[in-house]
Amino acid sequence: MSENILEVKNLSKSFQVGKNLYLKAVDDVSFTIKKGETLGLVGESGCGKTTCGRTVLKLYEPTAGEIKFNGVNIEKLKGKNMLNFKKNAQMIFQDPTSSLNPRMTIFEIIAEGLNVHFNLSKEEKNKMVKEILFQVGLSDSFGNRFAHELSGGQKQRVGIARSLIVNPELIVCDEPISALDVSIQAQIVNLLIKLQKEKNLTYLFISHDLSMVKHISDRIGVMYLGSIFELATSEELFNNTLNPYTKALLSAIPDAEPNADKNNDRIKIKGEVPSPINQPKGCKFSTRCEYATEECHKSRPELVEAKPGHFVACHNYKQFL
Amino acid sequence: MEKILSVENLRVSFNTYAGEVRAVRGVDFNLHAGETLAFVGESGCGKTVTAKAIMRLLKEDIADIKKDSKIIYKGKDVLKMSKKELQAYRGDEVGMIFQDPMSSLNPTMTCGNQIMESLILHRDLDKKEARQEALKMLKLVKIPDAEKRLDSYPHELSGGMRQRIMIAIALACNPSVLIADEPTTALDVTIQAQIMDLLNELKHELNMAIILVTHDLGVVANFADKIQVMYAGQVIERGTIDEIFSAPKHPYTWALLKSVPKLSNENKQELYALEGTPPDLILPLKHCPFAKRCKYGMKICHEIMPDATNMTGSHEVSCWLMHPDAPKIEADFHEEVK
Numbered sequence: 001m002s003e004n005i006l007e008v009k010n011l012s013k014s015f016q017v018g019k020n021l022y023l024k025a026v027d028d029v030s031f032t033i034k035k036g037e038t039l040g041l042v043g044e045s046g047c048g049k050t051t052c053g054r055t056v057l058k059l060y061e062p063t064a065g066e067i068k069f070n071g072v073n074i075e076k077l078k079g080k081n082m083l084n085f086k087k088n089a090q091m092i093f094q095d096p097t098s099s100l101n102p103r104m105t106i107f108e109i110i111a112e113g114l115n116v117h118f119n120l121s122k123e124e125k126n127k128m129v130k131e132i133l134f135q136v137g138l139s140d141s142f143g144n145r146f147a148h149e150l151s152g153g154q155k156q157r158v159g160i161a162r163s164l165i166v167n168p169e170l171i172v173c174d175e176p177i178s179a180l181d182v183s184i185q186a187q188i189v190n191l192l193i194k195l196q197k198e199k200n201l202t203y204l205f206i207s208h209d210l211s212m213v214k215h216i217s218d219r220i221g222v223m224y225l226g227s228i229f230e231l232a233t234s235e236e237l238f239n240n241t242l243n244p245y246t247k248a249l250l251s252a253i254p255d256a257e258p259n260a261d262k263n264n265d266r267i268k269i270k271g272e273v274p275s276p277i278n279q280p281k282g283c284k285f286s287t288r289c290e291y292a293t294e295e296c297h298k299s300r301p302e303l304v305e306a307k308p309g310h311f312v313a314c315h316n317y318k319q320f321l
Numbered sequence: 322m323e324k325i326l327s328v329e330n331l332r333v334s335f336n337t338y339a340g341e342v343r344a345v346r347g348v349d350f351n352l353h354a355g356e357t358l359a360f361v362g363e364s365g366c367g368k369t370v371t372a373k374a375i376m377r378l379l380k381e382d383i384a385d386i387k388k389d390s391k392i393i394y395k396g397k398d399v400l401k402m403s404k405k406e407l408q409a410y411r412g413d414e415v416g417m418i419f420q421d422p423m424s425s426l427n428p429t430m431t432c433g434n435q436i437m438e439s440l441i442l443h444r445d446l447d448k449k450e451a452r453q454e455a456l457k458m459l460k461l462v463k464i465p466d467a468e469k470r471l472d473s474y475p476h477e478l479s480g481g482m483r484q485r486i487m488i489a490i491a492l493a494c495n496p497s498v499l500i501a502d503e504p505t506t507a508l509d510v511t512i513q514a515q516i517m518d519l520l521n522e523l524k525h526e527l528n529m530a531i532i533l534v535t536h537d538l539g540v541v542a543n544f545a546d547k548i549q550v551m552y553a554g555q556v557i558e559r560g561t562i563d564e565i566f567s568a569p570k571h572p573y574t575w576a577l578l579k580s581v582p583k584l585s586n587e588n589k590q591e592l593y594a595l596e597g598t599p600p601d602l603i604l605p606l607k608h609c610p611f612a613k614r615c616k617y618g619m620k621i622c623h624e625i626m627p628d629a630t631n632m633t634g635s636h637e638v639s640c641w642l643m644h645p646d647a648p649k650i651e652a653d654f655h656e657e658v659k
Contacts, residue, residue: 044509044510044511044512045480045509151598152364153598181363181364181536182363182536182537182538182577182580182581183363183576183577183580183594183595184363185580186580186581186582186592186593186594186595187594187595187596189582189592190591190592190594193589193591208509208510210510211539211581211582211583211584212582214582214584215582215589215590215592216589238584248511249510249511252510252511252513252514253510253539253584254510254513254514254517254537254539254540254542254543254544255539255542255583255584257542257566257583266514266518268514268515268518269511269515271465272479272481272482272512273479
C-alpha cells in the first residue's frame with residue numbers, strides 16, 4: 001500500500017473557447033494515489049472533476065503539468081509503451097447507455113480490449129469473457145445480446161467488465177452510479193468494492209454524490225472551479241473539515257434520516273459558481289465565502305498540509321483547526 | 322385541513338407493440354392543503370405517470386386511463402373535464418415543475434415571456450401588468466438581477482437558475498397544488514438545498530400542497546410530510562415521514578432505506594443491495610409485485626394480492642406479513658450488514 005501508482009503534479013487543462021479566451025477546467029492540481037487505494041474526487045458540476053479524470057488517462061492532452069504512472073512520465077510514452085499504459089489505466093464512463101456501441105454484441109464490446117492488447121485464440125477469448133461476465137454478476141447468455149436489451153444496472157456491469165478484462169491497475173470511475181437507481185447503485189458500489197479487494201485495484205472515483213464517495217473512498221479531494229480545495233482521508237474530511245467550501249458542501253447533503261432540527265444547521269452558500277472563463281482574482285471561493293477577508297480577495301491560497309495527510313487551500317483554515 | 326385533491330383507483334396503461342404496459346395499477350391517495358406528499362420508488366414504478374395523469378398531460382392516443390379511475394380536484398373530476406375547463410385547471414389551479422430544466426423551457430422564448438404566457442392567459446393581464454407580475458415572481462424565486470433576467474434566454478442561464486425559472490412559471494398563477502417531478506435530480510447538492518428551501522418557504526407563504534416525485538430519500542426525509550412508496554405501479558406503503566423512516570413495515574421500504582449509505586456508516590462497509598429487478602409491467606401480476614425479490618416471501622405472496630392494512634390512521638401497508646396469521650418478523654431496515 002505504500003507505492004504511489006499515480007502522481008499528478010501541477011496539472012492544468014484549458015480549453016480555448018474563443019479568440020484569446022480560455023476556459024481553465026483544471027487549474028494546477030496535484031495529488032497522488034497509492035496502489036490499492038481509492039481516491040474520491042467530489043465537487044459541483046463544472047468544477048473539473050471529469051476533465052481531471054480524463055486528462056490523467058490522456059484522453060485529453062494536458063496544457064501543463066506532469067502525470068507519472070508507476071514512476072514513468074506518461075507524456076513521452078509512445079507506441080508500445082503508450083498502449084501498455086492504456087491497458088493498465090482504464091475508465092468506467094458515466095452514462096452506461098451512450099458508452100456502449102449499439103451495433104456490437106456484449107461479447108464483442110467486452111472482447112474488443114483483448115483484441116487490441118493480447119493475441120488470443122477464440123477459445124481463450126470466450127473463456128475470459130465468460131469469466132469476467134461471471135465476476136460482474138452477469139450470466140454468459142448476455143454475450144449474445146445487444147446493449148438495448150439490458151437494463152441500466154446491467155449495462156454498467158458490462159462497462160465494468162469491459163474495463164476489467166485487460167487486467168488494469170488503475171480505473172478511473174467517472175460517476176459510475178449517477179445514472180442508476182438507488183437499489184442498483186448499492187449493487188454496483190458493492191461490486192466495485194469486491195473487485196478492488198480481489199484484484200488489488202486502484203480507483204480514482206469521481207462523483208458528486210458525497211455519501212457514496214465517503215462510503216467507497218480512502219481519501220477524498222474536494223474540487224471547486226478546477227482547483228483542489230481540500231484533500232484528506234474520508235474520516236478526517238467529514239469530521240475535521242478545514243475549508244469553508246467543504247463545510248458548506250457537506251452540510252448540503254440531505255441525509256436519509258429525518259431529524260427534529262431539520263434545516264437548522266445547514267450552511268447556505270449564496271449565489272452561484274463564478275464562470276470558469278472569468279475566475280475571481282483571489283481565492284476562487286472568496287466571492288461566496290462568509291469568512292472571506294481582504295487577503296482572500298487579493299491572493300490565491302496554496303494547498304498546504306495543515307495536519308499530517310490533511311491538505312487544505314484556505315487563508316483562514318487555522319480558525320477551524 | 323382541507324382536502325383538495327383525491328385520486329381513486331387510478332389505472333393507466335400504454336399500448337405498445339409488445340403488449341399492454343400497465344404502468345399505474347390502482348393508485349389512490351388524498352392531498353390536503355399545505356402538505357407535501359412524496360412519491361418514492363425506483364424508475365419505472367409509475368411515479369411520473371401518476372403525476373402526469375393528474376395534469377392530464379398523457380397523450381390520449383397512447384396512454385389509456387381506465388374508465389373507473391377518478392381524479393377529483395375540489396369536487397370536479399379532472400378526467401371528465403372539457404378542453405376549456407382543462408385550460409383553466411392547468412397552470413392556474415395545478416402547476417408542474419418538470420424533471421429536466423434544460424429541456425423543458427422553450428429555447429426560443431425569453432424567460433420573461435414564458436412566465437408571462439400563463440399570466441396573460443389565466444389572469445387576463447395586459448403585457449405591462451404581466452411583466453410586472455413576472456418580475457415579482459423572479460424576485461420571489463430569488464433570481465439575482467431579476468430585471469435583466471426577464472429578457473434572458475434559457476441558454477444564458479445555469480441549471481439552478483433555469484430550475485428557478487421553471488418554479489416561477491409553475492407558481493405564476495398561485496396554484497393550490499404544485500407537482501414537482503424530480504425537481505432537483507439534475508442539480509448539484511448545494512443548488513438542490515437552495516431549491517428545496519425555496520419550495521418549502523413558498524409552500525408556507527402560499528399555503529400550497531406539493532406533490533414531490535423523487536427517488537432521493539435524503540430529500541424526502543428533509544422536506545416531505547407524508548410519503549407513499551410505490552412499486553410496479555402500486556402504492557405498497559404510505560404514512561407520515563416519521564412512520565416511514567422510523568417504523569416502516571413493508572420489506573421493500575426496508576430495502577430502500579437500507580440501500581442508501583448513511584454518513585455515519587463505516588468506510589467500505591458492504592451496502593445492502595436488493596437483488597433482482599422490478600417485474601415486467603406487461604405481466605398482469607395478480608399477486609404481490611415484490612414477492613419475487615422479497616426475502617420473506619410466503620406461498621400466499623405469489624398467489625394473491627395483499628390488501629392495504631391500516632396500522633394507524635395515516636399508516637397503510639400492503640403486505641401479507643401484516644396478516645394476523647403471518648409469522649412475526651423483526652423489521653431490519655437499519656440492521657448493519659457485515
